[in-house]
Amino acid sequence: MWHSVQQQLGRGGFEHLGERGISAGSDKLTSTDRRLPTLQRLCFGVVTVGLSLMGGELLLQATAGVSSRIRGAITAPHLLQQSASSPVRPLMSDAHVGHRGNPAYPLHDRQGYRNPVVPAAVDVVVIGDSQTYGPGVSSDEVWPIVLERSLDLSTYNMGIPGWGPLEYVSVMDEALALQPDVVVIGLYLGNDLFDSFRTVYTYERQTAFGVAEDKEPLMSIERQGRLVDEAARLLSTSTGEGATDHDDGAIHRVRTLLSEHSSLYGAARWAKDRSAQYVIPDHIARERADRAWQAQVNWTHRHPTRGLAVERRGVRTILTPGLRSLALDLTDPRIEEAWNIAQRALRRCLRACSDAQTAFAVVLIPTKEAVFHRFAGQDVSAPVLDRLAAQEAAVRSRLGAFLEGAGIAWVDALDALCSQMERGSSPYPISRDGHPNAIGHQAVAHAASLLFTEQRLNDKCLPVAP
Numbered sequence: 001m002w003h004s005v006q007q008q009l010g011r012g013g014f015e016h017l018g019e020r021g022i023s024a025g026s027d028k029l030t031s032t033d034r035r036l037p038t039l040q041r042l043c044f045g046v047v048t049v050g051l052s053l054m055g056g057e058l059l060l061q062a063t064a065g066v067s068s069r070i071r072g073a074i075t076a077p078h079l080l081q082q083s084a085s086s087p088v089r090p091l092m093s094d095a096h097v098g099h100r101g102n103p104a105y106p107l108h109d110r111q112g113y114r115n116p117v118v119p120a121a122v123d124v125v126v127i128g129d130s131q132t133y134g135p136g137v138s139s140d141e142v143w144p145i146v147l148e149r150s151l152d153l154s155t156y157n158m159g160i161p162g163w164g165p166l167e168y169v170s171v172m173d174e175a176l177a178l179q180p181d182v183v184v185i186g187l188y189l190g191n192d193l194f195d196s197f198r199t200v201y202t203y204e205r206q207t208a209f210g211v212a213e214d215k216e217p218l219m220s221i222e223r224q225g226r227l228v229d230e231a232a233r234l235l236s237t238s239t240g241e242g243a244t245d246h247d248d249g250a251i252h253r254v255r256t257l258l259s260e261h262s263s264l265y266g267a268a269r270w271a272k273d274r275s276a277q278y279v280i281p282d283h284i285a286r287e288r289a290d291r292a293w294q295a296q297v298n299w300t301h302r303h304p305t306r307g308l309a310v311e312r313r314g315v316r317t318i319l320t321p322g323l324r325s326l327a328l329d330l331t332d333p334r335i336e337e338a339w340n341i342a343q344r345a346l347r348r349c350l351r352a353c354s355d356a357q358t359a360f361a362v363v364l365i366p367t368k369e370a371v372f373h374r375f376a377g378q379d380v381s382a383p384v385l386d387r388l389a390a391q392e393a394a395v396r397s398r399l400g401a402f403l404e405g406a407g408i409a410w411v412d413a414l415d416a417l418c419s420q421m422e423r424g425s426s427p428y429p430i431s432r433d434g435h436p437n438a439i440g441h442q443a444v445a446h447a448a449s450l451l452f453t454e455q456r457l458n459d460k461c462l463p464v465a466p
Contacts, residue, residue, distance in 0.1 A: 091160070097167045098203060101160050107139055111174070113158050114139055123153040125175040127168045128186030129195070130435060131365045131444075132159025141438040143186075146445035151452055159186065164195025165345035166206045172352045182359040182457060184448060185349065187399070189392055190367040190434060194231065194327035196345065197338035202228050211340045218333055227326070227334055234306060234323040293430055307432055308385060312376045315421055318432040319369045321388040328391040330398075339395075343402055350408055359457050361409040363448045364399060367392060368434045370414060375421040409456045413447035 090108070094100040101112030109115045114133055126132055126144040134142035148155035156178055158171060168185055175183050200210045201222065212218055296318045300307035308319045329335050346362070353360035373380070373389040396412065403410040417436075420427045420443050427440030436444060451457050 091162070097163070097170045098199070098205060099160075099162060113156070113160070114142065115157055119154065119156060119178060121179040122156045123180060124148070124151075124155045124182045124184060125178055125180040126155060126157055126159065126184045126186060126448075127163075127171065127175055128159040128365075129163045129188050129192065130159070130161035131188045131190075132157065132186040133161050134159070134441060135161065135435050136429065136433065137436075137438050137441055141441055143436075143441040143444040143448065146442055147448050150445060150449050153452075156180070162195070164192045164199060165342045165349075166196055166199045166209060169345045169348045169352075170206070172349055176352065176356045176358060180358055182361060182451075183349070183353050184361045184363060184451070185346075186363050186365055186444070188365045188367075189328065189370070189395055189399075190324050190365075191327045193335055193338040193342055193395070194227065196341040197334050198228050200341060201334070201337075202226065209341045209344050210337070211344065212337050218337055221332075221334060231323065231326055234320070234326065289430075296431055299432070308380075308382055310372050310376055310380055312380075314424060315375070315426045317368065317372065317426060317428050317430050319372055319385065320432050320434065321369050321382070321384045324367045324369050324434075325384065325388045325391060328388065328395050330391065330394060339398065346402075346408070347406060350406060359409070361411075361451050361457060362403055363444065363451075364396065364410065364412040364414070365444060366396075366412070366414040366417065368428045371417045371421065371427065374414070374418050409451055411447050411450050411456070413444045416443040416447040419443070 088102065088104050088106070090102055090105045091099045092102040092112075101108050101114070103110050103112045105112075107114050109118050111118050116139075124144075124147070126147075132142070132144060139145065142157060142159070144155045144157040144159070147153075156175075158175060160167070165187070172183070196209075199205050200207055201215075201218065293316060297309045300309045300318060306320060306322055308321060310317060310319055327335070330339065350360050367388075369385060369388050370392045373385055396414075400410070400412075417427045417440060420439055425439050427436050427443050428434070429437050
């Protein structure tokens, strides 16, 4: 057709074309013109979006590679749990301390601790167990980092779940290699004595710290029922809780794939979770919280000897006094031996710090049960909780006297945690998890800051180890 039009134009112009012919040709050209640019724009848009997503994905992955905070935020929650299905576990075996942090884990630095980087030098090093590591809270909410912000002192977190006093001794050289002014140990009353006994008598590491001249009575009790096995029995629910019915359809598989491999998807999930408190109406949030609480209460009904539901003035949680009592019973010769082991370990830590001209201090971290017992008072009638509170008070009294006698600066976080409760803010989750939440970590950090703000370290700086 176009060739015919050219011939007509060559014979004298547009006047030789019929009105209908030029109109039909013009309509046809216009229709083609419309389709081609629309298709081109669509293709261009798709390519642009694809390249933008690819660029954003690569940039976010690169950023996450150098920032443990970002890496932890965008990693799928199920990959941040220690389970057989996780491709990277937070802990790995170690011949020296039994286990330590895995450097390949998203939240860890190259030494396996929960920090963005390993500094050349630092003001304060904090050593502890899971109460210091901070499961259930983000890396910037753990108490050593909150302490860092409140004091404007650089802090390095060396908390690892499952560690105890003997592991603290074992990594003291690592801590002192960072040339700190102060080394602080977060001593958890809930299981640090238990961990001391377990390390020497169950795992048979650091056996030189055992002080019992005749170990046969201890081992005889152990043969009747190992302490570690009894703790495992109390920890186990045997109910299959936590298992949920998953949709194994295509949508679930795609979401799982994106969750595990897409940084952008992880960032979107993080943004959704953070904004949920502003988007979800209050009454829906309360209904969800009530359902979650009822599920926890139902668990205590099924396991009345393992859990105790406590609710007072809107603050509620599940306590496990039987488990904690096991690790604080000084009438048990094994726990009495554990107390002696812990003393020797703390003295060794003090000596190492003194030799390095570094101040040494201890923060006592109470059990959740002790905090709620003081808060609830007579509102909770439970002999097992009363017995635990008495046991923990006895251990706390012994520790205080020992630390004072050894010249070790120390603070107790019990008052700070109870103060949060009095304000109506629970420092613990509603579940039977005994680790502090973000509010609890703030309270522990506040207690630890008293070592510096009240000049307790200056009064006892660089004590001479006996």
